[in-house]
Amino acid sequence: MKNQKIEIENLWNRFKIWITSNAPHLSRELQPAILPEEINKLQQTIQTELPEDFIAFLSIHNGQNRNADGFIKAEELLSSNRIIDEWKIWYDLYQSGDFEDSEAEPDEEIKDFWWNPKWIPITYDGSGNHLCIDMDPTENGTKGQIIRMWHDDSVREFIAPSFKIFFENYCKSLENNKYVYSDEWGGIVSREDI
Known part of the structure; x- marks a missing residue:
């Protein structure tokens, strides 16, 4: 866990350096570190343990403030409370049988579900996608992998084998000038999308 925390801390530092140079106002939108009782509440609510790399990530900054510009591809980087909010919405729909007749088109690493209680949302685009x-x-696949889930599209896409690798790839893309801050789009977006 110690090495994991150091690696994640280094990635956070790279991310914050990019923000300072490209969108300094976003620095004020970072939440403080998650508290141990908040980690317990989150894991109890979602009924699963989170990977060490993501806990290390939250232990530095517990996501971003709600209603701020999006940190990850113009999407809200969810805090633990917001993860619980979004997970509960999906869980209630799942429990009520809303997805029984829905067919997904998952990549080979992802189980064939419209939604799975073990899919933990970490970003939110404001339209039900994560x-x-x-x-x-x-x-x-790999336990702890990152996937894309759409609320109204059957595609379930594999993104990265772990959160750490996902965040590292994102930092590299920021540093390689593949992303920009866009006031019009409400956050950090791919150059290709503007």
Whole structure:
């Protein structure tokens, strides 16, 4: 866990350096570190343990303030409370049978569900779509992998084998000038999208 925390701390520092140079106002939108009781509440609510790399991430900054510009591809980087909010919405729909007749088109690393209680939302685009930590992959996947889940599209896309690798790839893309801050789009977006 110690090495994991150091690696994640280094990635956070790279991310914050980019923000300071490209969108300094976003620095004020970072939440403080998650508290141990908040980690317990989160894991008890979602009924699963989170990967160490994501806990290390939250232990530095517990996501961003709600209603601020999006940190990850113009999407809100969810705090633990916001993860609980979004997960509960999906869980209630799941429990009520809303997805029983829905067919997904998952990549081979992802189980064939419209939604799975072990998919933990970590971003939110304001329209019901998320990047999720997948704690229940297929044998071709990796526990803790990052996937894309759409609320109104059957595609379920594999993004990265772990949160750390996802965040590292994102930092590299920021540093390689593949992303810009856009006031019009409400956050950090790919140059290709503007």
